[in-house]
Structures are given as structure tokens and as C-alpha cells.
Amino acid sequence: MTSMSTYAPATVEVLQCLQLDCGQRFLDLGSGPGISLALAAAITGPGRATGVERDPHMSVFAQRNLDRLGLEATVVEGDALNGHATGAPYDRIHSGIGVPCIPLAWVEQLAPGGTLLTTLVTRTPSWPGQMRATRTMKGRLQAVLTGRPRGHRPLLGYEWLTAVTHRPKVKADPGRPRPTRLAPPDDDAHGLWIAAAYLAPGLVRDFQADTMTIVAPDEDSWAVAGPGDGTVRVHGPRDVWAELENVHDAWERAGRPDTYRVDIPDGGGPQRVASGPGRMALTWTLPPLAAVPHQTSPSLGSCP
Secondary structure: OOOOOOOHHHHHHHHHHOOOOOOOOEEEEOOOOOHHHHHHHHHHOOOOEEEEEOOHHHHHHHHHHHHHHOOOOEEEEOOHHHOOHHHOOEEEEEEOOEEOOOOHHHHHOEEEEEEEEEEEOOOOOOOOEEEEEEEOOOOOEEEEEEEOOOOOOEOOOOOOOOOHHHHHHHHHOOOEEEEOOOOOOOOOOHHHHHHHHHHOOOOEEOOOOOOOEEEEHHHOEEEEEOOOOOEEEEEOOOOHHHHHHHHHHHHHHOOOOOEEEEEOOOOOOOOEEEOOOOOOOOEEEOOOOOOOOOOOOOOOOOOO
8 A cells, every 4th residue: 555655664653652551632734554553552441542544545545454453443534634622632742744843732732741642755766854743731832853764744735855867876976075074974974864854954865875875856966975085075066064063063062952942833824943952952844834736536436
């Protein structure tokens, strides 16, 4: 099924992070065929788990599977960005789709003491972030953003950048060599990479390359890290590596943060990210939600 692209260990990982327990009210957004919903329903108990799926045929398919398993969970056809107000508030909310910022409906439907977990997406699939929002028993919302090695795919209509089309170009002309003060950062420096996704936007990494290769597809520019000799090759009008050097310097000055605090205003408004207080902090504003195109599907049983 094309709607189930997340492999099972990642699904289990996010559900464990939510610390599901019996009796909790659980909302699964973008349920697809219902795998994460089924796992959650097995823990929370009968009638406690609800999923929202935009594709009408997929929602029917998922409900059929859940009924066959006898889990007494419900899949509602609708736009996941709207949540499901009818069953609110929820103790746990999980989004199986990545979003650029948190929809207001989601936080409004989160119960006191509840937790919301979703992937935050930028234009690059290389450095996803995970947003964890909790509502205190007094109703205050607290949210943190953490860089992750993987995350859920973005919502419908969100176009990712890719380095694949530039592979032949990079191989033919890696670029002009120049000295660099930045050795290729570690892959697990997630706090750096998630900052780069926002502070050096429009970049994507080719993880299949022999050495670290970062591409700016829209500007036909790239950087290829040298084999540890203190040089880097750069190509095109955009000095990709210089931007990474600048982000790395700012990240160092901010104390090499691993997580970032996110301010989600009550009633809506720009959602701002900060590594901490003070003028040395890394800060940026999350992009707003864009309109999602209408889902069109052929009727069941029809042929192309």
C-alpha cells in the first residue's frame, strides 16, 4: 500500500515515545492502512483509539482491517489537519504525516496532561525534526523540536527537494577546491542539521555519495567535502559550504543545542523556535500551513 511507507521499527519507536497506556484517548492523524492505529488500539483498549484518513478508499480499507482484528477502533474520513473535534480532548495525538508547523486544531484537541507527536518537515528530506508538545495539567502548552535521523513523509502537496537529478553533474564537475574551517559534521549531530534545514534552506544531502555532498537544486549549486585534507569543492552561484560553516559557527556559539523550544501561541499565530534565551541563541520561525489540494481517487472497481 502506497500509504504505508513508514517501516515498522519507526512506527513502534514513535508509539513508545508517546508512552501509551490503557484507557487513554488516542488520535491518529493520517492513518493510512491503520497499522499505527491498530498497535495503539491494542494498548489503549476498546473504543479509545480514533484515526483520521483523507483518502476515502484507504479509510474503508483500514476500518475493515481493524474490524477483522476486533480492536474496536474507528477510522474517520476527513482532513487530518482538522483533527477530530467530536472525540476531543485526546490524551495522546500522533501524526503519521509531516507538517511544516502545528495546526491549531491539534493543540486545541489535546487534553491537559496530554502529549502530541509529529514530524516537522522542511523542503529537505535529509534532516527531519520531531515536535513533541505537551499540555500541562494547568493547560499550558510546552513544545520542543528535536532533530531526528528519520521521520514521516510530508502532507499531500508538499514537494521535497532531491539530489538525485544532480548526481551526474556532481560526478562530472565536483567543483573548485577551497580551504575550509569545517570538517564534515557527524551524521548524528542532529541539533546542527535541523538548524541547517531552516537557517540554510533549500539544501538536500545525497546520502549515496562517497563523501558528504550537499546540493542546492534550485540554484544548481553543490558542495563536496574533501577526504579529510582541509578542503572542500564548491560549485555554482551559491556557496553551500559557506552557509553550513556559518550555521555551524552559530550552533557552536549557542552551546551545540540538541533540542529547541517552540512557542505555539494560543489562538494561532507564528510559531517561533529558539535554542534558549540570550542573543547567542539560534532562532527561526516555522513556515505556515499551506492549502492542501483536494484528494481525487477513481471509484472502487473502476479501471484507468
